[in-house]
Structures are given as C-alpha cells and as structure tokens.
Amino acid sequence: QKEVEQNSGPLSVPEGAIASLNCTYSDRVSQSFFWYRQYSGKSPELIMSIYSNGDKEDGRFTAQLNKASQYVSLLIRDSQPSDSATYLCAGGDDYKLSFGAGTTVTVRA
C-alpha cells in the first residue's frame, strides 16, 4: 500500500467556487500532515500543516484531518485563477515527508 495517496483529479472549478482535495494515508505514515502547492516547474510551497484531528483554517484554506479514517482533506474557498496548480499532500515527521502524487487544480475564469 502506498504511504500517501491522492486519487482525485485533475480538478477543474469555476472562479469563486470551492475546490475540495482528498488524501489518504497508510499506517506507516506518521501523524503530521502538510499540504503543499506546486506551480509547474517550481518547488513545493507550504500552504498548511495539521497535526491533530479536526479542522484548521488559514484564510481561504481549510485542512481537515481524520485519524480514524486515515484521511486528510483541503478545501480552497473562493477559488482564484492564481490557485491553479498541483496540490501535494504529505505525511511525515522530523525525519522525512512522504508525498502523494498530487492533484492538479485548474480554476476557470
């Protein structure tokens, strides 16, 4: 079983809509999770970290962690064309991160 899986995508949403991204993880992944945004040809840029069950909000982004279901999600509210990128889910600890394959989001103007 892959350590971190992102099965949804690519995702196309109209400007102003909510984009919903999902990620599941295996038992081998430690309990800290991160969402990164990666524009084409660029490096991963940290958007959110989440360490405990529940929701965490930062501006237009909300991350949700459900450890019982081994599930992490990211909501992007009021999506903007500048949000068009690949979103990477990562799980890990101080020693390493395991990344999912990413979900490509396109926001249509």
Next chain:
Amino acid sequence: EPEVTQTPSHQVTQMGQEVILRCVPISNHLYFYWYRQILGQKVEFLVSFYNNEISEKSEIFDDQFSVERPDGSNFTLKIRSTKLEDSAMYFCASSPFLGGDYEQYFGPGTRLTVT
C-alpha cells in the same frame, strides 16, 4: 522572509561525472533534507540530516550519494558517479523542529540533467 537557497539552478553533466549540489538552509533551522522529483513523478525523500549526521535515508540514497555540512551555512549533496536516471529536480528543505514544528520549507531546486 528567510528562504532556502540552492545553487546552481541548472546543472548539466555527463554520465559518470561527480556533481555537488549546494543549499543554504534557513539560518535558525536545525533539520535539513534532500528530495528529488523526476519529471512527471512525485516528490521523493532522499535523506535527512541533523546535528551533523544523517537521521534517515531512503533506498534511493545509496553509496553514490553523500551529504555534508561543510560550514555553518551550506548543506551539500554529492553524487559520485552520475547515471542517466539521476536526471531530476533536486530540492533542499529545512525545518525548525522547535516545539513540535515539523514544517519543511523547500528551496527553488536544482535541475540536474545527465547526458
């Protein structure tokens, strides 16, 4: 805002040659990492480094790879004898690891092309 920097941005080398990729982590960070991303594939962990020694390494990080912190600011990745399959983007990252903060911040990357 402090950033991780990497040099060079692009390195072209011939198969069998040695390359050294350089990174300057964020100054007050304690953990340093190298990741790579082959074109079209996911980001893969290579190695983590703390207190002047390797904390963890992946199966990719074989004897051809080594890391070093030669001074108080630089962190390097050396590939001793490059192979075609080493062509990838190599990202350096650093983490403060203070108070349970495991957030890793990535540098802009070095594109390595092995011909």
